[in-house]
Amino acid sequence: MRWACVLLPQLALDGVLRRCSDPDAPLALVTGTAQRRVLQTVNPAARALGLRAGQSLTAAHALTHDFTLVEYAPDEIERWQRFLAAWGYRFSSHVSLCYPRTLLLEIESSLALFGPWPRFEARLREELTALGFRHRIVAAPNPLAARILANAHDGLAIANDEAMRETLGRMPVERIGLAREVATAFARMGLRTLSQVLALPRDTLARRFPAQVQLHLDTLLGERALALDCYVPPDRFDGRIELNFEVESHQALLFPLRRLTADLAAFLAGRDSGVQRFALHLQHADAADSVIQVGLLSAERDPAMLFELARGRLEQVQVVTPVRGVRLLARELPAFVPEHRELFDERPQQSLPWEQLRERLRARLGDEAVQGLRAQADHRPEHAWQAAGDGKPGPILQGPSRPGWLLRQPMPLRESAPRILAGPERIESGWWDGGDVRRDYYLIETRSGQRAWAYRPLGESGPFMLQGWFA
Amino acid sequence: MGAVVALDDLLQQRRIWKAQPTPLPPSAQPTGHAALDALLPTGGWPESALSEILMPSEGVGELQLLWPTLARLTRNAERVVLVAPPHVPYPQAWQVAGVDLRWLAIIQACGRDALWATEQCLRSGSCGAVLCWPQRADDRALRRLQVAAETGQTLAFAYRSLQEAINPFQSVPGMDVIRCRAGPGASRWSQVFPGQWRGEGNGRCRGAG
Numbered sequence: 001m002r003w004a005c006v007l008l009p010q011l012a013l014d015g016v017l018r019r020c021s022d023p024d025a026p027l028a029l030v031t032g033t034a035q036r037r038v039l040q041t042v043n044p045a046a047r048a049l050g051l052r053a054g055q056s057l058t059a060a061h062a063l064t065h066d067f068t069l070v071e072y073a074p075d076e077i078e079r080w081q082r083f084l085a086a087w088g089y090r091f092s093s094h095v096s097l098c099y100p101r102t103l104l105l106e107i108e109s110s111l112a113l114f115g116p117w118p119r120f121e122a123r124l125r126e127e128l129t130a131l132g133f134r135h136r137i138v139a140a141p142n143p144l145a146a147r148i149l150a151n152a153h154d155g156l157a158i159a160n161d162e163a164m165r166e167t168l169g170r171m172p173v174e175r176i177g178l179a180r181e182v183a184t185a186f187a188r189m190g191l192r193t194l195s196q197v198l199a200l201p202r203d204t205l206a207r208r209f210p211a212q213v214q215l216h217l218d219t220l221l222g223e224r225a226l227a228l229d230c231y232v233p234p235d236r237f238d239g240r241i242e243l244n245f246e247v248e249s250h251q252a253l254l255f256p257l258r259r260l261t262a263d264l265a266a267f268l269a270g271r272d273s274g275v276q277r278f279a280l281h282l283q284h285a286d287a288a289d290s291v292i293q294v295g296l297l298s299a300e301r302d303p304a305m306l307f308e309l310a311r312g313r314l315e316q317v318q319v320v321t322p323v324r325g326v327r328l329l330a331r332e333l334p335a336f337v338p339e340h341r342e343l344f345d346e347r348p349q350q351s352l353p354w355e356q357l358r359e360r361l362r363a364r365l366g367d368e369a370v371q372g373l374r375a376q377a378d379h380r381p382e383h384a385w386q387a388a389g390d391g392k393p394g395p396i397l398q399g400p401s402r403p404g405w406l407l408r409q410p411m412p413l414r415e416s417a418p419r420i421l422a423g424p425e426r427i428e429s430g431w432w433d434g435g436d437v438r439r440d441y442y443l444i445e446t447r448s449g450q451r452a453w454a455y456r457p458l459g460e461s462g463p464f465m466l467q468g469w470f471a
Numbered sequence: 472m473g474a475v476v477a478l479d480d481l482l483q484q485r486r487i488w489k490a491q492p493t494p495l496p497p498s499a500q501p502t503g504h505a506a507l508d509a510l511l512p513t514g515g516w517p518e519s520a521l522s523e524i525l526m527p528s529e530g531v532g533e534l535q536l537l538w539p540t541l542a543r544l545t546r547n548a549e550r551v552v553l554v555a556p557p558h559v560p561y562p563q564a565w566q567v568a569g570v571d572l573r574w575l576a577i578i579q580a581c582g583r584d585a586l587w588a589t590e591q592c593l594r595s596g597s598c599g600a601v602l603c604w605p606q607r608a609d610d611r612a613l614r615r616l617q618v619a620a621e622t623g624q625t626l627a628f629a630y631r632s633l634q635e636a637i638n639p640f641q642s643v644p645g646m647d648v649i650r651c652r653a654g655p656g657a658s659r660w661s662q663v664f665p666g667q668w669r670g671e672g673n674g675r676c677r678g679a680g
Contacts (some may be wrong), residue, residue: 351623352595354550361578361588369588371577375562385562387577396566404534404565405558450530468561469530 004092005146006103006124007136008084013041015080016070018132019241021255026067030057040072068244077101083263084133086233090270091124096143096228102150104143104228117157131266140164142222144177151175161222168220169195176220182213233271237278237330239263246285246322250315253282253326257314258307260328265303274299274336280310282317283325292317295367296359299334305356312363379429380437381406381467400425403453403468413454413464418444421451428458443470500626503539516540521617521627529557533630535568540626541600542569549599552592554578555585557604574599586612589619589627596623604630 008014017023026046032038037057050063060067077100084103088095091114094106107120114120121137128135136154140146141164149156149167152175158164168176171194173186191197197205198217206214218224241256257280268275276299280292294313300306352360358370371387375394378384385406386394400422423442430437438458445451453468481487498515501508508514516522526533541551551574553560562572580588589603593616601620605612613629620627 352597354595354597357591357595357597358576360591365578365580365584365588369579371579373560373562373565373572373575373577375566375572381561385559392573394562394566394572397563401567402561402564403530404538404561404568405529405556406561407558446530448528450528451532452530469558471530471532471534 002108003143003146004105004107004139005150007150029072031072085231086270095231240327242325261306268301273333274301278330281327284321309363404471405469410465410467413466519624538568544599545571545574554589554603593619600626
């Protein structure tokens with residue numbers, strides 16, 4: 001049991017349904033030329049209305065108009081398959097996309113990490129269901145056998161070659177991946193199952209059929225190795241959800257946003273990386289995209305957190321023109337380092353760690369809203385402090401005491417007869433950097449008992465300029 | 472019958488009002504001013520509660536009131552958050568007062584965002600103390616902050632101007648008012664005392680009146 005085949009029977013439909021907030025509403029994918037439109041796929045609700053795949057659109061409209069029509073897009077299928085490969089990369093280092101609508105995962109080397117196969121399989125199913133993709137999973141000793149068995153089975157796990165040969169032998173010849181004319185020829189010869197074909201002498205089979213048939217059968221039974229290409233996840237994430245209607249409110253954008261951030265989180269988990277900066281593009285019909293940059297202080301990949309932060313930024317933005325699509329673009333994907341946690345936390349009541357709280361505050365109030373404070377070795381009050389991140393506290397300057405509050409802008413002190421408690425203290429500095437300061441500072445008590453730190457420029461006798469409070 | 476609830480816990484959470492007054496449990500958060508501790512009902516700051524500090528004007532020693540507490544918290548690696556302070560904290564003065572600036576965070580916000588940020592910080596429980604300067608905050612907003620402080624078990628301080636807070640102490644100049652909004656039920660108290668406790672630290676002494 002070395003390979004798992006994840007067959008995605010409704011990839012196109014699931015890809016469309018997962019962007020709808022109500023997947024139970026009737027929906028049909030339509031394809032074909034403008035003259036002859038044909039339903040490609042329908043969901044169960046549409047089937048209940050009498051719609052069938054292969055029906056012409058005119059016939060469908062004769063039955064009912066109560067269903068949503070979406071254009072069938074083959075490149076979307078390709079995109080979803082690649083997205084799921086990125087997801088599967090989390091579970092196996094060898095993911096192959098060589099068959100359409102199929103993921104092949106090499107699982108034997110992953111079993112030690114993800115537990116015995118039943119538990120591993122349950123986890124795959126759970127995550128695929130959460131992502132919104134219908135699936136069939138089969139495990140077999142070789143990749144082609146897994147793919148062929150997935151045609152008829154779901155949840156099958158075959159451990160050894162004998163069991164595989166026996167199960168494969170019961171497969172009808174039409175469903176073992178042979179060309180149609182070959183399968184028809186076998187059926188006309190009275191050979192209904194694979195076991196009957198395998199019972200034939202090898203040389204007669206080789207004489208009557210093309211060489212590919214024998215090669216295919218050998219690969220199926222694992223007698224000939226199959227070289228599979230190896231999927232490599234891309235270095236960037238680009239997800240897009242097209243909306244079926246024009247959206248002008250934030251509320252309606254939340255569902256696609258939740259999907260996109262969940263996809264991003266699944267992609268990041270597969271690559272074992274985090275995201276520190278990503279952009280949300282709100283696409284409009286007749287205007288340039290509105291771009292919302294979301295920046296984080298450290299690499300993260302928790303879906304709930306990514307959603308909440310993106311939502312915080314989104315709600316700050318005024319949606320001016322109707323939105324037709326949402327696109328999430330992440331170019332820089334740094335390595336994810338899980339947060340270091342103490343076993344015995346010093347604050348047991350902590351429900352939200354400071355790092356997450358800081359991100360939440362920055363998401364709503366702006367990137368520069370949360371700051372630290374650092375002392376600067378400068379005697380000029382304007383240059384004595386610096387807004388800084390969590391760094392060093394800075395030097396402590398010796399000297400007379402300084403006020404606890406520093407006014408951002410000095411202002412005239414409105415006090416007719418100030419009582420000077422201390423001073424003057426001369427601060428004269430900064431001739432080298434253009435911020436020349438020559439002042440005499442005084443500690444002043446006002447009539448109401450406030451203690452002020454005020455100065456007079458050197459040589460002037462105007463009003464005191466208030467610059468701080470000894471609070 | 473629900474789960475068994477310890478009576479002591481209920482009483483300590485101040486969820487039950489007892490007709491017979493009982494002494495409040497002593498606080499684990501001393502103010503750092505011995506004279507003030509003696510005056511406060513619990514001998515320290517009320518824990519997990521919002522304390523309003525009502526002041527007549529700026530520059531009357533409102534930071535010196537809290538510096539010992541903030542210094543103690545930052546020394547124990549607890550984070551102190553200032554939400555929308557009115558001025559820039561002068562780092563030198565704060566360091567001399569013993570505050571470790573590495574554990575100090577300043578949030579720039581205004582109006583309702585400042586209240587929101589305060590509530591988030593209190594609720595998260597990851598901060599040791601949160602200081603805020605609510606502007607024209609109504610009783611409901613302060614009540615929210617009180618609930619948030621209880622949820623996150625965090626010390627909360629709100630500086631408000633005496634003129635703004637509707638209270639009967641307006642006519643008492645030179646007095647400090649510290650008001651605690653306690654949990655549901657009871658023991659919401661206001662403490663009025665003359666400003667002498669401040670006399671010790673910086674050689675400043677002001678008589679009442």
